[in-house]
Amino acid sequence: MSTPPPDPRPCCVPAGPPAAADPTLGTPARTGSTDGTERGVDPTELATIPAGRAVLGDHFGDGYAGDGEGPVHEVELSAYRIGTTSVTNAAFAAFVDATGHRTLAEVEGYSAVFHTDVAATVADVLGHSPATPWWVGVRGADWRHPEGPRSGIEDRADHPVVHVSHDDALAFARWAGRRLPTEAEWEYAARGGLEGRRYPWGDELMAGTDGEWQVNIFQGAFPATNTADDGWTTTAPVTAYRPNGYGLHQMVGNVWEWCADWFDPKAYDARERRDPRGPASGTVRVMRGGSFLCHDSYCNRYRVAARSAAPPDSTASNLGFRCAADAATDRPDSPHSPDSPDSPVEKENHA
Template sequence: MGLTVAPFAGPATTPSGGVPGADPTLLAAIPGGRAALGDHFGDGYAGDGEGPVHEVQVSAFRLGTTTVTNAAFATFVDATGHRTTAEAEGYSAVFHTDVAAKVADVLGYSPATPWWVGVRGADWRHPEGPRSGIEDRADHPVVHVSHDDALAYARWAGRRLPTEAEWEYAARGGLAGKRYPWGDELMAGDTGEEWQVNIFQGSFPATNTAADGWTTTAPVTAYRPNGYGLHQMVGNVWEWCSDWFDPTAYDARATRDPRGPASGTVRVMRGGSFLCHDSYCNRYRVAARSAAPPDSTASNLGFRCAADSATDAVTDVATDKENHA
């Protein structure tokens, strides 16, 4: 299964924020500005509240160029002894074709989405179950992390989770009104066969052909970044945001640095994952929204960290590109 990934040799950014050296994830400077957020194409699901399209002003901030990796999360666990929600509960959700566990460890299937399986012993160290590991996946995104786990990591690192508005603004990479971080077309290249995102190929949920080279997660820098130097803002893993979810949030949203409601029952997730497919979960788009309870964990759920702006802390990726054009 040949993997065709667009090569990238971009400008370096500098680790910053929180405890020096604690979090190796690079931060890119995201310039402040205005953008029209929401679904420009009518692609979204009504219940997700992707509309109306609305203009917001976002202040400059910093965002991880990648999601937090297994290696970075291991450093956090080694330093703090943190025990994740999945470890405490003893199980987590794994996609049915990926399960690596004894039959006795398969606890049941979700009635509404039977391709999700509760697996005893599935956690960040064992993404598909007790018979799997991350020894060869240090540079893959950490998964099976709840919103609570993501917050604990961010606080340890002196960082935070991005707001939903920051996430979408950054995911667009400076492109106005596009479907994906790179434009409107899913595939790239002269022949239209170059994958730009890690999603499900084949017949969902039965057969994944892995045409892009991956059946589960891919390394966090496997695909070229967007205009702000951010890798895989769509596909690979869902990413927790700081906001509580409200499907009507856009109707009366603040125009400057908007945030979600003050309370709620589910937190915003963005970006889709390696399991998204246009026949079921067409949410590998920059406008797509979803949500889950903050204690939810699954084999396709991770996060990236944000931080407030610091003028001398990082390279502004967009500016650096202009200087080297």
């Protein structure tokens, strides 16, 4: 495996709006609250993750120094539940239909799309990210139009929803009576019961006697040519690949997933041993799992230990989420329930 350059985090999602964004589109705005909205149902099945000891972090030295994947450390986690898949377009559509929620990308009028995937007129291409020109600001790109106004999700009901900000993910979780997973919960679940492995299925990227693909990532010469050897150029259906040992699909690849924690590259140095929750504050939120745009030459973050982060108002065509919940209950008086003042969801709604 080739050695990537230091800390290329902007390859993951663009670090801000594109250059030459149309000023008539307005400034970023918070999306509507779902406070007081009748609770809905997320059809995504939840897998129960047993309480236990987890040895987390980069066991191989694969990570980027700025990501803070070390030191390898042990935590103890209470039992919890987590979605067997990312939240799908169908599930998110039900939430929008029930609440009238408008995502941040819809409010702002544009979002980021990878340059080879753009489905829009020239007039709708607003500019490129200065640091990473393969990210393009596209007017009309949002969760219903993942590549721009000339795309749609009619045939992608079972694909992960994308172009969702951290607030959008929290709004869905609150409506569904769920929450976002903590970073520790996410990694423990992603490992699928395997300790000290590189991927959810083991240490080798290609698995099985036939060298079968286990993950939706970028093949070819990044960022110009995606050969789609794994069968997909953008998102894949959420169950397109075999699940890990806990029954969870695509914990790496396909789309980045928001976590509850604020990001700090030094977080592991002072991490609580029991049910760690991450820093109390910050400027960027944790993302986990990599996406269909990860490539070992530039963004080797489709590993279970890999960490990255983005501002909570980031939206892009490779950024989604999955939900979590307590093991035994979603009662409002549960300390992790979205209605509890002590819950990560409630605290983040008021951060």
